[in-house]
Amino acid sequence: MKKEKLLKHFEKDTYAKLLGIKVEDVEDGYAKVSMTITDDMLNFHGSANGGATFSLADTAFAVASNSYGTTAVGVTMTMHYMKAVNSGTKLVAIAREDSKNPKLGLYRIELFDTENDDLIGIAEGMVYRKKENFIEE
Numbered sequence: 851m852k853k854e855k856l857l858k859h860f861e862k863d864t865y866a867k868l869l870g871i872k873v874e875d876v877e878d879g880y881a882k883v884s885m886t887i888t889d890d891m892l893n894f895h896g897s898a899n900g901g902a903t904f905s906l907a908d909t910a911f912a913v914a915s916n917s918y919g920t921t922a923v924g925v926t927m928t929m930h931y932m933k934a935v936n937s938g939t940k941l942v943a944i945a946r947e948d949s950k951n952p953k954l955g956l957y958r959i960e961l962f963d964t965e966n967d968d969l970i971g972i973a974e975g976m977v978y979r980k981k982e983n984f985i986e987e
Contacts, residue, residue, distance in 0.1 A: 853877075855985045856917060866909050869902065873913055879947030879955075881913035884964070887939045897934035904929050906943045907959045907973040914945035915955050915977040919985040922955060927975035933968055940964045953979055
């Protein structure tokens with residue numbers, strides 16, 4: 851029941867919808883999201899704009915860190931780009947919790963090209979946890 855409520859809540863993310871990001875899976879401290887790179891996400895070199903791939907990683911980070919139903923807000927995120935991708939490439943971002951306490955959470959996010967299973971980026975993010983619950987159990 852909690853998982854369904856979380857998925858319903860995450861549907862409110864209009865920016866993720868704009869980019870075509872889909873939540874594939876969510877568990878406590880974990881999220882898997884996907885997106886296909888489109889022509890309007892390309893930079894002037896013809897590869898995916900870093901902002902598009904960062905947005906995918908950020909969405910996985912947000913879903914994983916809010917997976918407990920308690921509001922978590924990002925305070926920092928660092929992204930490392932390993933490989934460029936082109937239009938039509940389906941990407942998946944997987945966020946995993948490394949550390950959690952009542953106030954802070956640390957997450958590692960990996961981005962993969964699903965066709966070749968290539969690692970294209972790694973990110974790390976930290977959240978501040980508020981005391982407010984946004985879903986009812």
